Amino acid sequence: MREEDVLKEECGVFGIYNNDSREDSGRIVYYGLFSLQHRGQESCGIAVMDDITVKQYKDMGLVPDVFNNEILDKLTGSIAIGHVRYSTAGGSIVQNAQPLVSRYLKGALAISHNGNLVNAHKLREQFENEGFIFQTSIDSEVIATIIARERVRQPSVEDAVSKMMEIVEGAYSLLVMSPKKLIACRDPHGFRPLCIGKLDNSYVVASESCALDAVGATFVRDVEPGEIVVIEETGIRSITTHCNKYNSSLCIFEFIYFARPDSRIDGMSVYEARKRAGRQLAKEHPVEGDIVIGVPDSGLVAAIGYAEESGIPYGMGLIKNRYIGRTFISPTQSKREDGVRVKLNALRENVEGKRVIMIDDSIVRGTTIKRLVKILRSAGAKEIHMRVTAPPFLWPCYYGTDVPSRDKLVAVNHSVEEIAKMSGLDSLGYLGLENLTNIAKGCKCNFCDSCFSGKYPTQIEIQNEEENINEVEIRKSPKFKIC
Numbered sequence: 338m339r340e341e342d343v344l345k346e347e348c349g350v351f352g353i354y355n356n357d358s359r360e361d362s363g364r365i366v367y368y369g370l371f372s373l374q375h376r377g378q379e380s381c382g383i384a385v386m387d388d389i390t391v392k393q394y395k396d397m398g399l400v401p402d403v404f405n406n407e408i409l410d411k412l413t414g415s416i417a418i419g420h421v422r423y424s425t426a427g428g429s430i431v432q433n434a435q436p437l438v439s440r441y442l443k444g445a446l447a448i449s450h451n452g453n454l455v456n457a458h459k460l461r462e463q464f465e466n467e468g469f470i471f472q473t474s475i476d477s478e479v480i481a482t483i484i485a486r487e488r489v490r491q492p493s494v495e496d497a498v499s500k501m502m503e504i505v506e507g508a509y510s511l512l513v514m515s516p517k518k519l520i521a522c523r524d525p526h527g528f529r530p531l532c533i534g535k536l537d538n539s540y541v542v543a544s545e546s547c548a549l550d551a552v553g554a555t556f557v558r559d560v561e562p563g564e565i566v567v568i569e570e571t572g573i574r575s576i577t578t579h580c581n582k583y584n585s586s587l588c589i590f591e592f593i594y595f596a597r598p599d600s601r602i603d604g605m606s607v608y609e610a611r612k613r614a615g616r617q618l619a620k621e622h623p624v625e626g627d628i629v630i631g632v633p634d635s636g637l638v639a640a641i642g643y644a645e646e647s648g649i650p651y652g653m654g655l656i657k658n659r660y661i662g663r664t665f666i667s668p669t670q671s672k673r674e675d676g677v678r679v680k681l682n683a684l685r686e687n688v689e690g691k692r693v694i695m696i697d698d699s700i701v702r703g704t705t706i707k708r709l710v711k712i713l714r715s716a717g718a719k720e721i722h723m724r725v726t727a728p729p730f731l732w733p734c735y736y737g738t739d740v741p742s743r744d745k746l747v748a749v750n751h752s753v754e755e756i757a758k759m760s761g762l763d764s765l766g767y768l769g770l771e772n773l774t775n776i777a778k779g780c781k782c783n784f785c786d787s788c789f790s791g792k793y794p795t796q797i798e799i800q801n802e803e804e805n806i807n808e809v810e811i812r813k814s815p816k817f818k819i820c
Contacts, residue, residue, distance in 0.1 A: 363412025527562025615642025630654025
């Protein structure tokens, strides 16, 4: 199945400064990446610092397919970082896989980056005009180039990272590995999550807290927007020069779809946020039904919330084939249609003759809904009412989420009623934009909802490749409120 109507999960990063057993560093990162696989399925990699030598392995594919015991046995060292990737900027090729390793005047440097820069094109063009050579097509290499350049001028790698943060704009939760330090930083808006854990005498850093659990680490805290965390042999310290510059803007879709339900992000449980979204949908869009079902996987928890609020029983209505990855591709359109049935199948015993309320996280192009409705109708569903735990997508995202251009978003050109009719639904309801941020009430950060509202927290540079022009839309960031 070619998943044209499904959002992709940007990337995931994991790192460790190992004060216990350098022999285990590669394996610990492996298990961390395995738990972050939902954030990227195209490529993965691990880089380890062994004194002044960087050992690295990366390839296209899933974590358990790329790595084996023989490879992991060689990935030993005191510091290690890893990455799982879905390409939001740059092509899906092994050259663009991360971590990115650079060798320059001061030695070796490796980075793992989650997010997307909004001024990468302009910076890259500037560097190329100055004679710099780029080996990849990803914006992460722009970050690596700036850090390497500034490290030659600055007394420490953390000072170089701080200078980089003055130059780049956009979303980045970043791990930087130098011969003696592991550095973690989060952009001043805090678009993407990043947290710190303690594993015996070692420190780990990960995109989500579920990765800390996977390696047996204890959650310490989240990295604050704009913060630089330096981990070295003597311990851990924080640089807050870039904190409190802006109103924080954590991507609200982390709670709706991207993050695993067993993660906590900036003080808020993803599971509770999704259940709250389902409860809110039941209040906004009540409908009579016999069963509430969720579309696996991100719709399941919200369906529980909808059922609890409405009093309508929750049940399994769609069964997912766990052995088909998100990259499963069929050669023809007709086979792609069949692929939906291979990946998802209706549980006839639960839906036949019933009024089904189906909960999902989003509607992008509108193609997947038609296929789901067809599956449920074939299984005998009497009525199908769909409820969505997000508002309609009306604008593209420039911060690392693969929301397509406006002309491909079904909600831009069609009303809710038209989408329902086109999809074969009996009714359709979206979560109201005015209630969106209430689902993560209690989170210590504010949110970015630009893909729904069109209000971008930063200046956006839109590159039109066909006409070779740049359109710049300026939306000034509000002053800092909550960090």
